[in-house]
Amino acid sequence: MNEKVIWDLRIEQVIEKLKKGKRIDGRKLDEYRPLEIKAAFSQNADGSAWVKLGATEVVCGVKFGLGEPYPDSPDEGALSVNAELLPIASPVFEVGPPNEDATELARVVDRGIREAKAIDFKKLCIEEGEKVWIVFIDIYAINDDGNLFDASSIAALTALLNARIPKLEDGEIVKKEYSGKLKLGKLPLLTTFAKISNFILLDPCLAEEKSKEGRFSVATTEDKKITAMQKGEVGAFKLKELENCIDLAFEKSAAVRKTIKESIGED
Amino acid sequence: MLVSKAKRPDGRKADELREIKIEAGVLNRADGSCYLEWGQNKVVVAVYGPREALPKHIQNPNKALVNYIYRMATFSVPERKNPKPGRREIEISKVCGEALESAIFVERFPNTTIDIFVEILDSNAGTRVAALTAAAVALADAGIPMRDLVSAVSVGRANGEIIVDLTKEEEDAEDAVDIPMAIMPNTQEFVLLQMDGIMSKEEWSKAIAMGQKACQQIYKLQREALRKRYLAAEKE
Numbered sequence: 001m002n003e004k005v006i007w008d009l010r011i012e013q014v015i016e017k018l019k020k021g022k023r024i025d026g027r028k029l030d031e032y033r034p035l036e037i038k039a040a041f042s043q044n045a046d047g048s049a050w051v052k053l054g055a056t057e058v059v060c061g062v063k064f065g066l067g068e069p070y071p072d073s074p075d076e077g078a079l080s081v082n083a084e085l086l087p088i089a090s091p092v093f094e095v096g097p098p099n100e101d102a103t104e105l106a107r108v109v110d111r112g113i114r115e116a117k118a119i120d121f122k123k124l125c126i127e128e129g130e131k132v133w134i135v136f137i138d139i140y141a142i143n144d145d146g147n148l149f150d151a152s153s154i155a156a157l158t159a160l161l162n163a164r165i166p167k168l169e170d171g172e173i174v175k176k177e178y179s180g181k182l183k184l185g186k187l188p189l190l191t192t193f194a195k196i197s198n199f200i201l202l203d204p205c206l207a208e209e210k211s212k213e214g215r216f217s218v219a220t221t222e223d224k225k226i227t228a229m230q231k232g233e234v235g236a237f238k239l240k241e242l243e244n245c246i247d248l249a250f251e252k253s254a255a256v257r258k259t260i261k262e263s264i265g266e267d
Numbered sequence: 268m269l270v271s272k273a274k275r276p277d278g279r280k281a282d283e284l285r286e287i288k289i290e291a292g293v294l295n296r297a298d299g300s301c302y303l304e305w306g307q308n309k310v311v312v313a314v315y316g317p318r319e320a321l322p323k324h325i326q327n328p329n330k331a332l333v334n335y336i337y338r339m340a341t342f343s344v345p346e347r348k349n350p351k352p353g354r355r356e357i358e359i360s361k362v363c364g365e366a367l368e369s370a371i372f373v374e375r376f377p378n379t380t381i382d383i384f385v386e387i388l389d390s391n392a393g394t395r396v397a398a399l400t401a402a403a404v405a406l407a408d409a410g411i412p413m414r415d416l417v418s419a420v421s422v423g424r425a426n427g428e429i430i431v432d433l434t435k436e437e438e439d440a441e442d443a444v445d446i447p448m449a450i451m452p453n454t455q456e457f458v459l460l461q462m463d464g465i466m467s468k469e470e471w472s473k474a475i476a477m478g479q480k481a482c483q484q485i486y487k488l489q490r491e492a493l494r495k496r497y498l499a500a501e502k503e
Contacts, residue, residue, distance in 0.1 A: 100361040103354050115463040214369070216460070226471055229446070229462035232361075234368045236456035239475065246468055 003091070007210050014211040018199050024207050025054075030248055032203045035256065037154065037263035040162045047163025047182070049263075051155040054205060055145035057089075060137060060155035062163040062182075066173065067134040069125065077124025077132040081110035082139065083152060089141040108190065108230045109139065109152050112219030116188035116227040118160070123183075126168065133165065135182075146206035149217050150256075153190035158260050160184060187257055188227050191249035192217040200241055202252060216242065218249045222257060270477070271428045276437065281430045282477050284420070284484060289401065289492035291408045292500075299409025301492070303401035306434065307391035309343075310398050312405040317379035331376035335364030337398055339387040359395045366419075366449050366459035367402060372412045381411060392435040393421045396447050399459065404489050408496060417458055418486040419449035422478040424466065429474050431481045446471070448478050452486035455479065 014024045023029065033054030042048035047062035069076060083106035085093045098106065113119065124133040137159065139152045164178035194204035194212035201208055204215075214235020219228035226246065231237060271281045279285070285306030294300035297313035304310075320326045337360045341348045364383070371381065383405065385398040396419035403417040423430065423444040425437035438445055444464025450457055462471075 100357050103357045104361055107354060107358050111463045115465060117465070221465075225465045225467060226462065227465050229460055230362070231457060231460035232365060234365050236369050236451060236454070236458045237460070238456055239479075242457065242460070243468075243472070246471070 007207075010207045011211040014207050015197055018196055023201065025205055029199060030202045030252065032252065032256070033205065035154070035259050037158055037260060039158050039263040045159070046166060046178075047159040047161070049155045049158035049162070051151050051158065053147060053151040053154070053203070055143060056147060056151045056205075057142040058139060058148060058151040058155045059142055060139045060152065060159045062159045063136045063138070064163075064166050064173075065134045065136055066126070066131060066171075069129060069132040073121070074129040075125045076121035077119075078121070078134045079110065079114055079119060079137070080134060081106045081113070081137045081156070083109070083141070084139070085141045085144070085148075088143075090144040093141070093144070104230075104232065105148060105152060106139065108149060108217060108228065109137070109156050111228040111230075112153060112188045112190050113137075113156065113160070116186040116219065116221050116225075118157075118184045118186045118188055120183070120185055126171075131171065135160075135163075144206065146209045147192055147203050149192045149215075150190050150203060153188075153219070154256060154260065157187060157189060158263060161187075161260065162264050186221045186223075186227075187260075188219045188221050189253040189256055190217050190219045190228075191245075191253050193245045193248075195235055195237060195241065200245060202248060216245055218246055220246075220249045220253050222254070224250050271430075273428055275425075275428075275430065277434060279432075281428055282480065284432045284481055285434075287485065287488055289404055289488050291404050291492045291496035297405075297409075299405045299407070299411070301401040301405040301408060303397055303404070305393065305397040305400075306432075307389055308387070308394050308397045309389040310394070310401045311386050311388060312398065312401045313384045314381065314402070314405045314409040314411070315384075316381040316409070317376035317411070318382070320378060320380035325380075326378040328377050330373040331371070332380040333364050333368040333371060333373065333383070334380050335360050335367060335383045335385070335402070337363060337385045337387075337395065339390065339394070343387045343390045362459060362461065363395060363399050363402070366399060367406065367417055369458040370403070370413045370415055370417050370451055371406065372414065375412060381406075392433050392438050393447070395419075396421050396449065399449050400485055400489065404492055407489075407493055415451035415453045416486060416489055417449050418452045418482040418489060419447065419459060420478050420481045420485060421445055421447045422474040422481070423464065424470060424474065429470060429477065431477050444470075444474075446474055446478070448475065448482075450479065450482050452482055
């Protein structure tokens with residue numbers, strides 16, 4: 001109950017401040033929290049990233065596995081995205097299989113990457129109809145201070161960008177040896193907004209998430225295409241608000257993309 | 268706005284919906300119900316509540332819980348579906364429940380739950396929007412106070428054309444984009460919006476405008492179904 005009372009007070013603060021045009025942590029409405037990325041932090045992962053977005057922390061690892069292709073795409077590899085909301089990350093997260101929040105998170109991150117055709121699945125075919133690479137993206141929330149969506153999307157893209165494809169010998173993976181880097185055709189990123197008493201906020205922190213009347217995420221690419229969208233939580237958006245979010249997403253994701261490239265030592 | 272004149276695989280125009288039939292109050296044990304056919308899609312929905320939320324610890328003293336369960340029958344798809352709910356069904360249940368909750372006056376019914384059960388009996392693309400459209404009618408049939416109905420449709424692109432109400436064949440097109448959307452038809456506010464596929468903002472805006480128009484047609488059918496239900500009830 002104490003926890004609830006504290007949050008009720010914080011929600012009041014969030015709304016009071018917003019009425020004066022201010023956010024609880026002093027940011028502008030369209031400002032991201034500081035972003036810190038540590039690319040390739042894991043030795044055993046084929047690609048990895050540790051992302052801090054304000055106090056929100058997410059780690060992501062990419063692993064390549066061998067598997068059979070789906071019958072309807074015999075010459076294509078596959079993608080599998082999973083998200084775990086670890087009890088480490090929040091007093092309200094529980095041990096056990098992914099719940100609906102984790103499922104939604106994983107599927108929205110998955111759609112952004114898949115639909116952008118960021119990965120050329122044909123290049124992940126080893127033997128048509130028999131053997132293909134499966135790209136496993138596993139996301140773990142380490143600290144939930146709001147907007148796990150964008151933190152996870154940033155972590156997944158960074159991990160893919162530094163992922164190396166294992167070497168194969170006689171159809172088996174050779175440990176710790178790699179045949180080359182995974183090449184990405186597009187760099188899709190999610191940008192998430194919260195609506196609170198008719199204000200639209202970029203990158204909601206936890207107090208803002210608890211106050212929100214609706215969440216809207218849009219995945220965009222560097223060539224200004226939309227590749228996925230998701231409206232979530234209780235609340236309704238006007239068309240004009242959605243259009244503004246899309247324009248902001250194009251602009252804000254460009255800056256994030258730059259930070260990601262710096263983290264992997266590009267440009 | 269230019270709507271393409273090109274005919275689609277099933278002969279429809281770009282902005283033409285498949286045939287939709289809605290019947291409210293079809294189940295006598297449920298508090299509210301609806302059966303809907305939308306092209307090949309067949310959906311049955313039952314609503315219970317507001318009723319006491321159990322176990323007690325899930326109760327919210329400030330509002331009713333909205334528990335939306337979307338499931339597909341094993342035989343409703345070309346290959347038999349595993350009866351265990353998949354990730355897709357779990358996600359759809361979550362976002363569609365949230366979409367409906369946006370329209371329900373949940374604060375009037377503390378400590379209760381409103382249970383909405385949806386079963387897809389036959390399918391050919393657009394089942395989540397068909398289910399949402401039917402669920403809104405079932406909620407109204409149960410007499411649950413709402414700000415507005417919720418009307419849903421999917422829009423998108425296939426074979427270079429921006430279209431409403433995609434079929435499976437169209438969803439499988441090389442350039443397909445699918446945008447399931449739901450609005451409250453009187454305020455025009457969006458309560459569900461998802462998308463997958465690559466699109467420019469201009470194409471998206473065109474698709475959304477066609478979807479808004481289609482939702483008004485669907486809203487009319489929903490109201491007719493409810494009207495018919497109440498006229499019949501009056502005679503009883």
